Amino acid sequence: MRFYSTSDPKHSVSFKEAVFTSLPPNKGLYFPVEIPRLDCHTLDHLSNRSLVSIGLEMMKPFVEEDVPEEVLDRIIHETLDFELPIKQVSEQIHVLELYHGPTWAFKDVGARFLARCMGYFTETTGKEIDILVATSGDTGGAVAAGFFKVPGTRVTILYPKGKVSEVQEKQLTTWGENISAYSVEGTFDDCQALVKRAFLDEDLNKKLNLSSANSINVARFLPQSIYYAQVARLLSHPKTVISVPSGNYGNLTAGLFGWKMGLPIHRFIAASNLNKVVPDYLETASYDPRDSVSTYSNAMDVGAPSNFERMLELFEGNHAKMSQMISGYHLNDQQTLDAMKQCLDSNHYLTDPHGVIAYQALKDRLKPDEMGVFLETAHPVKFLPVVDHVLDEPANFQDKTKELMSRKQSVIELSGDYEGFRNCLLD
Numbered sequence: 001m002r003f004y005s006t007s008d009p010k011h012s013v014s015f016k017e018a019v020f021t022s023l024p025p026n027k028g029l030y031f032p033v034e035i036p037r038l039d040c041h042t043l044d045h046l047s048n049r050s051l052v053s054i055g056l057e058m059m060k061p062f063v064e065e066d067v068p069e070e071v072l073d074r075i076i077h078e079t080l081d082f083e084l085p086i087k088q089v090s091e092q093i094h095v096l097e098l099y100h101g102p103t104w105a106f107k108d109v110g111a112r113f114l115a116r117c118m119g120y121f122t123e124t125t126g127k128e129i130d131i132l133v134a135t136s137g138d139t140g141g142a143v144a145a146g147f148f149k150v151p152g153t154r155v156t157i158l159y160p161k162g163k164v165s166e167v168q169e170k171q172l173t174t175w176g177e178n179i180s181a182y183s184v185e186g187t188f189d190d191c192q193a194l195v196k197r198a199f200l201d202e203d204l205n206k207k208l209n210l211s212s213a214n215s216i217n218v219a220r221f222l223p224q225s226i227y228y229a230q231v232a233r234l235l236s237h238p239k240t241v242i243s244v245p246s247g248n249y250g251n252l253t254a255g256l257f258g259w260k261m262g263l264p265i266h267r268f269i270a271a272s273n274l275n276k277v278v279p280d281y282l283e284t285a286s287y288d289p290r291d292s293v294s295t296y297s298n299a300m301d302v303g304a305p306s307n308f309e310r311m312l313e314l315f316e317g318n319h320a321k322m323s324q325m326i327s328g329y330h331l332n333d334q335q336t337l338d339a340m341k342q343c344l345d346s347n348h349y350l351t352d353p354h355g356v357i358a359y360q361a362l363k364d365r366l367k368p369d370e371m372g373v374f375l376e377t378a379h380p381v382k383f384l385p386v387v388d389h390v391l392d393e394p395a396n397f398q399d400k401t402k403e404l405m406s407r408k409q410s411v412i413e414l415s416g417d418y419e420g421f422r423n424c425l426l427d
């Protein structure tokens with residue numbers, strides 16, 4: 001399958017090239033020329049099929065020119081090598097827990113698939129690549145875990161010093177081997193600015209093969225559509241509503257791809273915090289990206305979501321069609337805490353500050369004949385300072401975190417100036 005640039009449909013590349021370059025040369029994002037529908041027989045028998053075999057069928061058309069079927073099969077097995085359980089939370093609401101992977105967030109799925117595809121390509125071409133990631137917390141850990149010891153790859157992670165949680169910091173800084181972590185004096189935006197500058201540095205790009213592991217990369221967002229099939233496999237309801245905590249909208253876009261491939265999904269909710277650019281668009285038809293504001297659900301603090309362009313592409317820029325399929329919802333920080341507390345008190349289910357917004361959206365917006373599923377995008381332990389606000393006594397997750405906390409950190413401090421960062425990369 002070819003992938004074209006949303007800003008220049010005449011420009012198209014192979015899957016492999018889209019993976020290595022991440023972004024088309026003249027802005028826009030890569031988008032597949034087609035979203036093939038799953039076979040009717042598969043769709044009629046989802047509940048009798050393993051998630052891996054459905055995943056293989058979903059991904060195959062996108063990658064088959066560049067990845068042989070037996071390699072894809074291995075990649076999908078390794079990508080989905082953890083539980084993706086669905087639990088009932090209240091009468092009308094279920095949760096799909098996406099946090100049983102190595103870094104306890106849904107990003108493990110996309111990061112693992114991307115890392116293994118890149119690993120396969122570096123192996124077959126002998127090329128070495130340098131992956132740069134700026135992270136506000138969750139992305140860096142998932143990318144590090146995905147790429148750890150993948151031959152031919154070197155990963156450099158930049159995170160804002162003092163602005164990630166303790167668990168997140170451990171998951172960023174305790175790898176070694178082909179993974180390096182830098183703590184940057186400044187904000188997430190400063191980290192991102194350093195990475196962007198490196199990509200534009202011609203001299204540096206002559207010396208290193210730089211690549212990105214951001215959710216703009218097709219190999220990161222596409223495999224996320226597989227777990228939407230888990231909902232259809234394990235629950236059958238004619239009107240299933242899936243509520244997705246959203247920031248850069250890679251996760252929701254993947255859900256829309258699943259729906260286009262034929263998965264039985266009635267509609268989606270885009271659950272957001274005060275960075276509610278997309279909910280505002282859905283309501284008013286005017287799109288107004290802005291600077292992000294910081295909230296308790298900081299993995300969703302995105303003021304100009306990259307994947308919105310892919311959502312527009314899916315609905316041919318038609319606001320009426322998009323808003324028929326997706327409705328927006330948002331909570332502020334106080335409402336987020338209240339919802340966490342309410343969910344815990346009434347259902348004995350502890351949520352994290354991202355998933356809980358999607359939970360509350362279902363609670364407020366489900367119609368009587370619908371059934372809701374929210375995605376729990378990270379384990380609450382990753383956001384302990386916030387989670388502790390809603391618990392009567394501080395949470396005790398020692399069993400879960402003990403081994404991680406005992407690992408030795410290795411981190412390089414950066415002042416935020418570009419030359420210093422550049423020298424480290426070339427070292």
Ligand SMILES: *Cc1c(COP(=O)(O)O)cnc(C)c1O
Nearest residue numbers: 138247248249250251299377378
């Ligand atoms: C990254 C992240 C999100 C947002 O996902 P997008 O695909 O960027 O919309 C939501 N929740 C958590 C916990 C995350 O880490």
